[in-house]
Amino acid sequence: MGLKRSLHNLKEKYRGTKMAPAFGAFHTFLYLPNITTKGGTHIKGADDLKRTMNTVILALIPCLIFGMFNTGYQHHLEFGDIQAVSGSFFSSEFWTMDNFMVGFWKIIPLVAISYGVGLGIEFVFATINNHEVEEGYLVTGMLVPLIVPVDIPLWMLTVAIVFGVIIGKEVFGGTGMNILNPALTIRAFLFFAYPTWMSGDKVWIEGAVERDNLIAAGQNLDAISGETVLGSLAQNNDVGYSLMDMFYGFIPGSVGETSTLLILLGGLFLIFTKIGSWRIMLSSVIGALLMGLIFNQIADAGIISEGSKFYGLMNTTFWHHLLIGGFAFGVVYMATDPVTASQTNKGKWIYGFLIGFISIMIRVFNPAYPEGVMLAILLMNVFAPTIDHYIVQGNVKKRMKRLKAKTA
Amino acid sequence: MSNDIRIKKGLDIKLKGAAEKATEKAILSNFFSIRLEDFHGVIPKMIVKVGKKVKAGTSVFYNKTSENVKFASPVSGEIIEIVRGEKRKILAIKIKADKEQVYHENDNINLETANTETIKAHLLASGCWSFIKQRPYDVIANPDKAPKAIFISGFASAPLAANLNYVLQGKEAELQAAVTALGKLTEGKVHISVGKHGNSPFDNLNGITLHNVSGPHPSGNVGTQINKIDPVNKGEVVWTVNAQDLVIIGELLLTGKFNAERIVALVGSSVEKPRYFVTKIGSEVATMIYDYGIAKDANARIISGNVLSGKQIQPDGYLDYYSNTITIIPEGDDYEFFGWTTPVFNKVSTTRALTFSWMLPKKNFNLNTNTNGEHRAFVVTGGYEEVFPLDIFPLQILKSCMYKDLDEMEALGMYEVAPEDFALTEFVCVSKQPHQEIIRKGLDLMIKEIG
Numbered sequence: 001m002g003l004k005r006s007l008h009n010l011k012e013k014y015r016g017t018k019m020a021p022a023f024g025a026f027h028t029f030l031y032l033p034n035i036t037t038k039g040g041t042h043i044k045g046a047d048d049l050k051r052t053m054n055t056v057i058l059a060l061i062p063c064l065i066f067g068m069f070n071t072g073y074q075h076h077l078e079f080g081d082i083q084a085v086s087g088s089f090f091s092s093e094f095w096t097m098d099n100f101m102v103g104f105w106k107i108i109p110l111v112a113i114s115y116g117v118g119l120g121i122e123f124v125f126a127t128i129n130n131h132e133v134e135e136g137y138l139v140t141g142m143l144v145p146l147i148v149p150v151d152i153p154l155w156m157l158t159v160a161i162v163f164g165v166i167i168g169k170e171v172f173g174g175t176g177m178n179i180l181n182p183a184l185t186i187r188a189f190l191f192f193a194y195p196t197w198m199s200g201d202k203v204w205i206e207g208a209v210e211r212d213n214l215i216a217a218g219q220n221l222d223a224i225s226g227e228t229v230l231g232s233l234a235q236n237n238d239v240g241y242s243l244m245d246m247f248y249g250f251i252p253g254s255v256g257e258t259s260t261l262l263i264l265l266g267g268l269f270l271i272f273t274k275i276g277s278w279r280i281m282l283s284s285v286i287g288a289l290l291m292g293l294i295f296n297q298i299a300d301a302g303i304i305s306e307g308s309k310f311y312g313l314m315n316t317t318f319w320h321h322l323l324i325g326g327f328a329f330g331v332v333y334m335a336t337d338p339v340t341a342s343q344t345n346k347g348k349w350i351y352g353f354l355i356g357f358i359s360i361m362i363r364v365f366n367p368a369y370p371e372g373v374m375l376a377i378l379l380m381n382v383f384a385p386t387i388d389h390y391i392v393q394g395n396v397k398k399r400m401k402r403l404k405a406k407t408a
Numbered sequence: 409m410s411n412d413i414r415i416k417k418g419l420d421i422k423l424k425g426a427a428e429k430a431t432e433k434a435i436l437s438n439f440f441s442i443r444l445e446d447f448h449g450v451i452p453k454m455i456v457k458v459g460k461k462v463k464a465g466t467s468v469f470y471n472k473t474s475e476n477v478k479f480a481s482p483v484s485g486e487i488i489e490i491v492r493g494e495k496r497k498i499l500a501i502k503i504k505a506d507k508e509q510v511y512h513e514n515d516n517i518n519l520e521t522a523n524t525e526t527i528k529a530h531l532l533a534s535g536c537w538s539f540i541k542q543r544p545y546d547v548i549a550n551p552d553k554a555p556k557a558i559f560i561s562g563f564a565s566a567p568l569a570a571n572l573n574y575v576l577q578g579k580e581a582e583l584q585a586a587v588t589a590l591g592k593l594t595e596g597k598v599h600i601s602v603g604k605h606g607n608s609p610f611d612n613l614n615g616i617t618l619h620n621v622s623g624p625h626p627s628g629n630v631g632t633q634i635n636k637i638d639p640v641n642k643g644e645v646v647w648t649v650n651a652q653d654l655v656i657i658g659e660l661l662l663t664g665k666f667n668a669e670r671i672v673a674l675v676g677s678s679v680e681k682p683r684y685f686v687t688k689i690g691s692e693v694a695t696m697i698y699d700y701g702i703a704k705d706a707n708a709r710i711i712s713g714n715v716l717s718g719k720q721i722q723p724d725g726y727l728d729y730y731s732n733t734i735t736i737i738p739e740g741d742d743y744e745f746f747g748w749t750t751p752v753f754n755k756v757s758t759t760r761a762l763t764f765s766w767m768l769p770k771k772n773f774n775l776n777t778n779t780n781g782e783h784r785a786f787v788v789t790g791g792y793e794e795v796f797p798l799d800i801f802p803l804q805i806l807k808s809c810m811y812k813d814l815d816e817m818e819a820l821g822m823y824e825v826a827p828e829d830f831a832l833t834e835f836v837c838v839s840k841q842p843h844q845e846i847i848r849k850g851l852d853l854m855i856k857e858i859g
Binding site: 004007008028030031032033034035036037038039040041042043044045046047048049050051052054055132134135136173174175176177272273274275277338339341343344345348388392395396398399400402403406407 | 421639641642643644709711715716717718720735737739740741742743744745746747748749752755756757758759760761762763765775776777778779780781782784785786787788789790791793799800801803804819820821831834835836837838839840842843844845
């Protein structure tokens with residue numbers, strides 16, 4: 001009996017039972033269901049939520065693979081095994097199997113835990129509430145490994161995912177009902193619950209923390225450190241990387257956030273497929289550039305002196321901000337999450353602009369944690385309904401004015 | 409103010425199986441049925457009993473909530489059955505047709521001199537009032553409230569819809585009589601919108617305001633035209649009439665006879681030879697669908713109406729009261745291996761997420777009834793606005809209907825819309841939500857609570 005027939009028979013057998021949602025998730029993963037239209041339109045467009053999510057995952061895969069290479073590269077570089085890259089994107093120092101294997105073995109467990117724990121919770125909730133397992137977590141599950149430091153302990157990640165999926169999504173009603181971006185909720189939980197693991201100069205290099213512990217235990221080894229670009233600027237230090245390094249991504253950072261080039265390509269892919277909102281991406285960039293310009297003016301005008309702790313970041317040329325930290329990743333993949341962003345087209349311009357604007361502001365003014373994108377997006381997630389409300393009120397007022405003009 | 413309207417937002421769904429411009433007379437149907445579900449919101453009170461002989465145009469029942477609105481029999485014959493459902497609700501009235509048709513003689517009136525009340529009474533008594541619908545609420549018009557304007561769409565942009573220029577050929581006299589009469593029922597204008605292609609029988613009528621409309625579907629929907637010409641405000645009413653129904657009204661006014669004849673297009677990819685038939689309202693579709701149509705046991709969906717807003721009927725079903733199209737497409741009740749990841753070339757999509765219909769703008773698609781995904785909560789945004797040209801926020805109004813906030817529904821424009829205006833947003837909906845049903849329930853709630 002063919003696979004299609006046997007699965008169909010199983011589906012009929014499980015219909016109405018507790019097993020139905022879990023089985024349905026596997027069945028619809030393999031086969032587009034055979035449901036036909038009833039009432040309403042008799043034909044439907046080709047797009048469904050799985051296809052939409054799949055497109056975002058495709059846009060993330062290059063960042064994931066690059067992240068694996070980069071993890072290995074940064075590790076070998078700091079441990080003294082190899083030379084720095086020569087400058088071109090296709091540098092042979094970077095794209096080696098050694099680099100890849102180091103990254104692969106570190107990152108695959110992160111991906112496995114992310115999907116395993118996250119989808120596990122979704123399955124449980126679907127079974128309890130007797131609805132289908134919904135596709136929202138497909139994208140979140142891919143985002144989470146990309147926004148954490150590579151050496152994060154797996155138990156920490158698990159706890160954060162449990163928190164993020166339950167409190168950030170399920171209690172609100174599941175996919176489509178959440179207010180805060182689930183991936184960022186997980187990241188925020190990690191940051192506030194385990195702050196030493198999310199910042200500093202040790203966590204971005206694979207093996208650096210372990211080396212520190214060995215040194216503390218008495219072994220005579222060189223210390224490793226891999227300060228991120230933002231970290232250096234926050235301490236008014238010189239950045240040891242060229243602009244091209246930052247654009248290509250050959251710098252320390254969270255697993256998937258470093259390569260602005262690949263994120264840009266992913267963003268263009270999302271805009272082309274009409275899955276990611278170009279309005280949000282463009283207005284975020286504009287907002288960030290504007291805030292960067294303002295800070296540059298302040299630094300140039302001498303209002304902040306060279307000795308001030310804000311100087312390094314304020315003096316950063318305004319468009320460099322797009323290349324460093326998690327800004328590009330956040331704007332392309334997380335600000336554009338349709339459920340938590342503004343839903344009206346006009347609202348998206350305001351929403352995106354404020355994300356860009358506030359990201360850079362938090363980045364510069366918060367010395368303890370030089371990364372503002374996560375907090376800016378979460379803040380704007382909360383304000384997105386308010387922005388929409390005022391845009392919709394504009395339409396309502398127009399209608400009322402039309403009525404008044406008629407009855408006048 | 410120019411009378412040209414350009415619709416920019418929308419989607420033309422090109423399907424296989426458009427009707428050739430060839431008309432044949434359908435086989436005479438033995439049985440006819442008046443389906444009560446076609447008249448949304450009407451509670452029928454029967455005038456005749458089972459066994460009674462009626463003529464074509466004899467009143468068969470009236471609307472309990474508006475007693476002077478009478479509904480006429482499309483043919484002469486004998487009432488053989490009143491089909492009832494749960495709680496004795498009348499579902500359909502079956503009539504066995506005479507071989508020779510006899511017409512009920514209505515009074516003749518002089519169109520030039522008749523006043524509003526005379527014309528209104530004439531239309532109500534003759535059964536023609538059922539063709540006049542109103543916005544808000546998209547139900548049969550309340551005769552006691554005068555409309556600010558009357559709107560007629562003179563062209564159809566829905567997929568595979570009957571070509572109105574073709575089916576209305578030669579009917580200018582009836583059309584003129586109908587619009588003259590309708591013009592007397594309102595203080596405002598009679599707006600008729602025609603499309604860009606070819607000469608319309610409406611082009612040279614008197615007493616109307618003609619609009620030229622261009623752009624993709626839903627430019628042919630009367631709701632789109634109302635929104636662009638003179639939107640409905642709170643407290644106002646507009647009336648709408650289908651173009652083909654004008655012919656029936658006109659013929660009644662000119663001859664005193666209720667002639668329920670219609671030219672219907674049989675279309676769809678499952679039909680061997682898509683073409684036009686001359687038939688009557690309420691006739692058996694079996695008289696049309698098997699001759700160079702579909703096989704007896706075909707796994708196909710038969711739709712009275714078009715693929716976006718029509719109703720599913722069985723092969724032994726009847727043509728509904730308002731439609732002038734019968735669409736037949738294949739049922740899509742099979743599974744597709746990894747259907748959500750594979751590149752798609754044979755389905756219509758408004759995105760480019762591994763779907764390639766954007767590269768094939770001239771292709772006629774053979775779409776089936778598969779939902780292409782499961783029902784989910786609303787997730788993606790921005791997609792509905794692309795195919796919704798009315799000056800209303802579609803997602804927000806749908807959500808307000810779902811959580812039943814009457815004030816918000818009113819503020820967002822529920823007085824202006826009908827379910828068919830949301831057919832395209834339902835088609836492109838990634839979450840496979842039933843938009844037309846949501847709007848219909850919202851309108852019904854407003855009728856009940858606001859009235």
